[in-house]
Amino acid sequence: MNLNTVIFIMGVSGCGKSTIGQRLSQHLKIPFFDGDDYHPKSNIEKMSQGMPLNDEDRYDWLVSLNDLAKNQLQQNSCIIVCSALKQSYRDILSAQIRNQVKWVHLAGSFNQILERINKREQHFMSSNLLQSQFDTLEFPEHALEINISLKPEEIVDKIIKELKMKSEFGLFGLGVMGKSLSRNLAQKGFKISIFNREEKGSEEDVAITFKDAYKELEQAQAFSNIEAFVNSLQTPRRIMLMVNAGKVTDLVIEDLIPFLSDGDILIDGGNSNYVETKERYDYLKSKKIHFIGVGVSGGEEGALKGPSIMPGGNKETYHLIKPYLESIAAKDANGLPCCTYIGEEGSGHFVKMVHNGIEYVEMQLLAEVYTILKIMGHNPDEIAAILESWKAKADSYLLGITIAILRKKEGDYWLVDKIVDKAGNKGTGNWTTIATAQLGTPSTLIASALFARYTSFYKEERLQASDHFNIKPTPLELELQDVLKAYQFSRIMNHYQGLKLISEAGKTYKWHLNLSEIARIWTNGCIIKSDFMLELVSVLKEDDNILTHPTIINQVRSLKPSINKVVSQCVLNELAIPCLSESVNFLNGYATANSSANIIQAQRDYFGAHTYQRTDDASGRFHHSNW
The missing domain is CATH 3.40.50.720 (NAD(P)-binding Rossmann-like Domain)
Known part of the structure; x- marks a missing residue:
């Protein structure tokens, strides 16, 4: 028992709870408490008059024993003996400490225990109340059950073997x-x-x-x-x-x-x-x-x-x-x-799946940043130094390991230059993309990162296509500060989309999810931990949509010119940057008050009579035209 533990020894009166509890206490060298000593005076008087206690009588007594257990557990393990005949009683006794409770049920026949009680002197519970206890007893599901026909030392040995071994x-x-x-x-x-x-x-x-x-x-x-x-x-x-x-x-x-x-x-x-x-x-x-x-x-x-x-x-x-x-x-x-x-x-595995989807994007963004800096003329050591300087504004676990990867050498050569450019996956990015499509949520960056990996795997075809279409990125002229800001912008869009997917899943599947708590447990120990994730913990306490928070809105506004510049230059210079470009495409579409979807809906109505709503009809009624 490595956590402090309370051992509740239960059973009807006369089963030997106190005897076993005291002996076990001596063996384990932990405190012993007899629940009967904590009965209020009114309960003792009632039982001594031959009247059984009801649930109302027992409630305060059970709460007091629960308080006793909680106080003891702060210092040590302990043993408490208590009849605890009903599951509802055991629920009160173990309230808030359920994971630190072990139950031992001393079980015997009515005749065995009746004989024992009749031999006792000055026991305030008369033997004629025994039947009411047997009638009340609800056998516990998760208890070590021991027959009282065993000798006390055998019972103690059995308890110790079960709980200690x-x-x-x-x-x-x-x-x-x-x-x-x-x-x-x-x-x-x-x-x-x-x-x-x-x-x-x-x-x-x-x-x-x-x-x-x-x-x-x-x-x-x-x-x-x-x-x-x-x-x-x-x-x-x-x-x-x-x-x-x-x-x-x-x-x-x-x-x-x-x-x-x-x-x-x-x-x-x-x-x-x-x-x-x-x-x-x-x-x-x-x-x-x-x-x-x-x-x-x-x-x-x-x-x-x-x-x-x-x-x-x-x-x-x-x-x-x-x-x-x-x-x-x-x-x-x-x-x-x-x-x-x-x-x-399955919410735990869903959240982990989306975590991995966000991870796919974070990795792809760093790969694209590496490509941009490489085309700008920097070698891996220089790129590592640039990324190192970004830690003050965009630190993350993945940024840190990317820096280490870029600095790794074998002799005079950087190891990264010897790794074949074919990225694998284990399926979670695929599942996330399927889930976002099923839920109708635009996690476009996760899909782009996944498809970038798929594209990379067609190495032989890519080599042929490079010859056929003469796609050869030309040197870029960009400010390093703009590349950093484009990276920061894309990360905001990634986190928005991932968290939005979790939020929509919660609504669809009726899971009661706390996005701020989810962000909190992602601030350490996981692959996507970052300073930005730490910032999101407080942001998400106010709203599940981070793009409505004033701080994030101001960040996006200040970063937008840089992502525009970086993406346009990369496209003009024939450099593939699927996630950086998708991040700005997404915001441009998401923040468009009047989009081109009216054309789509008109097309759907034309060939399939799918109907549409009108801007000049406030009722929201659906219309169909004979095109």
């Missing part, structure tokens, strides 16, 4: 990200179980070899057998899947299901499609297993040192895994975890 959290899949997250969890003091499949002759003892390689994993349990892995975890089990998205995720879920229990939690930490996450959520719900889709950004280093984490699913379920995710997440400027509950169903 079993792991709190499981990681399934030890690829690059799985390994980094495992080490991160272990470094934060959590006892974990790790699993990886074995392939005879190629991948053997993966989990054990990984465990042995790192000191922080000494207390971790390593497995290649699924059943043993699942059984090594405390209930409800918390298992994070770090496997390839798609069919592999479904196969792993099917492999796990036979060994899971009602109320266990599966956490998908891969780059899964949000639609599939919703389907898995519904499927596992039918099997009484909880499912959380979690976007994780930051790459290998972020996963180890602190990623940005985007969980979506049932909010109550999230609270059961919250302490683990928040502990391993990066911290923002105020020391808060870059992890927040995103919203319902």
